[in-house]
Amino acid sequence: MVSIVWLRDDLRTADNPALLAAVHGGEAAALYVLDEESPGIRPLGAAAKWWLHHALKSLREDLDALGIPLVLLRGPAGEVVPAFVQQSGAEQIFWNRRYGGPEREVDTAVKERAAAEGVHAESFQASLLHEPWTVRTGSGGPYRVFTPFWRTVSAMDFRAPLSAPEPAAAPPAGIPSGVDLDDWNLLPQHPDWTAGLAEAWIPGEEAGMSALSDFLGGPVENYDDGRDRPAKPGTSRLSPYLRWGHVSPFQVWHELSRVRGKGPGPDVFGTEIGWREFCWHQLFHNPDLATKNLRPAFDGFPWDHPEGAGPRTPAILRGKQAQAPLESRPEELDPLDAWKAGRTGIPLVDAGQRQLWSIGWMHNRVRMVTASFLIKNLGIHWRVGEEWFWETLVDADPASNPANWQWVAGSGADAAPFFRIFNPQTQAKRFDPDGAYIARWVPQALTPAYPEPLVDLTESRRHALEAYESIR
Numbered sequence: 001m002v003s004i005v006w007l008r009d010d011l012r013t014a015d016n017p018a019l020l021a022a023v024h025g026g027e028a029a030a031l032y033v034l035d036e037e038s039p040g041i042r043p044l045g046a047a048a049k050w051w052l053h054h055a056l057k058s059l060r061e062d063l064d065a066l067g068i069p070l071v072l073l074r075g076p077a078g079e080v081v082p083a084f085v086q087q088s089g090a091e092q093i094f095w096n097r098r099y100g101g102p103e104r105e106v107d108t109a110v111k112e113r114a115a116a117e118g119v120h121a122e123s124f125q126a127s128l129l130h131e132p133w134t135v136r137t138g139s140g141g142p143y144r145v146f147t148p149f150w151r152t153v154s155a156m157d158f159r160a161p162l163s164a165p166e167p168a169a170a171p172p173a174g175i176p177s178g179v180d181l182d183d184w185n186l187l188p189q190h191p192d193w194t195a196g197l198a199e200a201w202i203p204g205e206e207a208g209m210s211a212l213s214d215f216l217g218g219p220v221e222n223y224d225d226g227r228d229r230p231a232k233p234g235t236s237r238l239s240p241y242l243r244w245g246h247v248s249p250f251q252v253w254h255e256l257s258r259v260r261g262k263g264p265g266p267d268v269f270g271t272e273i274g275w276r277e278f279c280w281h282q283l284f285h286n287p288d289l290a291t292k293n294l295r296p297a298f299d300g301f302p303w304d305h306p307e308g309a310g311p312r313t314p315a316i317l318r319g320k321q322a323q324a325p326l327e328s329r330p331e332e333l334d335p336l337d338a339w340k341a342g343r344t345g346i347p348l349v350d351a352g353q354r355q356l357w358s359i360g361w362m363h364n365r366v367r368m369v370t371a372s373f374l375i376k377n378l379g380i381h382w383r384v385g386e387e388w389f390w391e392t393l394v395d396a397d398p399a400s401n402p403a404n405w406q407w408v409a410g411s412g413a414d415a416a417p418f419f420r421i422f423n424p425q426t427q428a429k430r431f432d433p434d435g436a437y438i439a440r441w442v443p444q445a446l447t448p449a450y451p452e453p454l455v456d457l458t459e460s461r462r463h464a465l466e467a468y469e470s471i472r
């Protein structure tokens with residue numbers, strides 16, 4: 001009997017209950033569908049597409065070694081998946097659950113269609129430690145505050161990670177072939193700006209598990225302090241591996257339990273895994289988290305720059321101007337483009353934005369600072385920044401990205417109060433005291449020739465607080 005495993009944000013062979021079920025159910029084939037057409041599905045950003053291309057190449061090698069062919073298809077999954085099941089003669093299909101609104105609608109439709117056609121369809125929990133509908137406050141609603149949420153979730157018993165399946169004797173016969181990965185054109189061509197990404201990352205399961213063991217073998221011990229030092233390798237850099245499911249939260253939690261008790265570092269790290277859960281909890285209960293303020297009072301906020309600018313890449317990052325000396329800021333650059341290009345004249349903000357553009361990732365402390373600067377000092381809507389991060393992060397996550405932007409904006413769950421405005425200069429002194437992070441990403445910022453800040457920090461702060469008063 002042929003079984004299909006439909007892989008989505010779980011691109012791994014170990015701790016993959018859907019894959020195991022497919023293998024146990026007979027001869028297994030794996031399917032990945034690039035779906036940019038189903039209603040409400042958010043198309044991937046450019047850095048995420050780069051990651052996906054390499055992740056699928058790596059996954060194909062891992063699955064080949066297990067005798068499981070990986071078939072790639074493109075189109076609306078609600079149509080493409082049932083058609084593939086029928087063509088391959090499969091009697092069963094398995095997948096691990098997704099928690100976004102449009103994705104759940106697609107999955108429900110595929111399940112109903114399978115039932116109508118006599119195909120067994122079954123889903124599993126694999127991407128989150130908690131199922132968002134099982135955890136409720138005393139009054140029965142979803143959690144809006146992190147601490148009680150995590151107190152409840154972290155007290156639950158999480159299953160141990162599962163092994164990868166044993167290799168099959170032979171791959172199943174008669175599985176229709178899919179499309180060629182290269183035909184998806186996931187890699188940018190003109191220009192190809194991904195050299196920094198390729199230097200910084202190896203997408204895939206093996207690299208993800210190495211990142212986990214390297215981190216738990218050392219930096220985790222001092223994580224409580226190290227996580228705030230952007231110049232040092234004090235964090236795990238697991239975010240893209242968790243985002244794409246090369247590593248599961250069950251694997252992280254299980255491995256983390258082996259180093260618990262070595263100071264506060266491991267416990268603090270466990271709490272960050274909790275924030276990931278909390279972001280997904282929010283998205284499950286608020287499917288429009290990326291577009292709608294969780295606190296409606298913010299709907300009337302008088303932004304200087306409204307939403308809707310889109311993730312357009314400014315010419316200065318695309319064209320020849322990218323080589324323009326950093327000491328100067330071309331006059332025509334508007335504040336949003338200056339922020340995107342790391343040319344605001346505020347060293348920590350510029351360093352962060354340049355790290356993001358170079359390697360598709362930014363340190364968490366700096367993400368908070370650059371987001372706060374965009375929203376509060378430049379008066380630009382959080383959605384504009386969220387879209388830019390969505391376009392440029394390799395870990396761009398449907399839940400963590402909007403939840404964190406709303407957290408910084410003050411419009412989200414358990415959000416920092418709006419009036420808590422990060423001062424990027426104070427933050428730099430505190431968390432990058434010797435300027436090593438700034439020196440790494442914008443050495444010019446440490447010279448007297450560096451341009452003046454785009455805005456006066458005190459004046460723009462006052463302006464932001466006045467705007468906030470108008471919606472209180």
Ligand SMILES: Cc1cc2nc3c(=O)[nH]c(=O)nc-3n(C[C@H](O)[C@H](O)[C@H](O)COP(=O)(O)OP(=O)(O)OC[C@H]3O[C@@H](n4cnc5c(N)ncnc54)[C@H](O)[C@@H]3O)c2cc1C
Binds near residue numbers: 237276
């Ligand atoms: C404005 C803004 C946007 C963000 N966008 C994303 C995003 O798109 N994708 C993403 O994975 N994270 C996002 N984060 C959260 C955080 O910055 C990254 O998860 C972290 O920097 C990744 O580095 P790391 O793996 O070394 O983290 P570590 O410090 O080693 O943490 C371990 C893991 O915990 C999770 N985690 C840590 N902090 C958070 C957090 N605040 N919220 C949710 N999960 C967290 C991540 O999965 C991370 O890999 C954002 C934060 C801000 C302020």
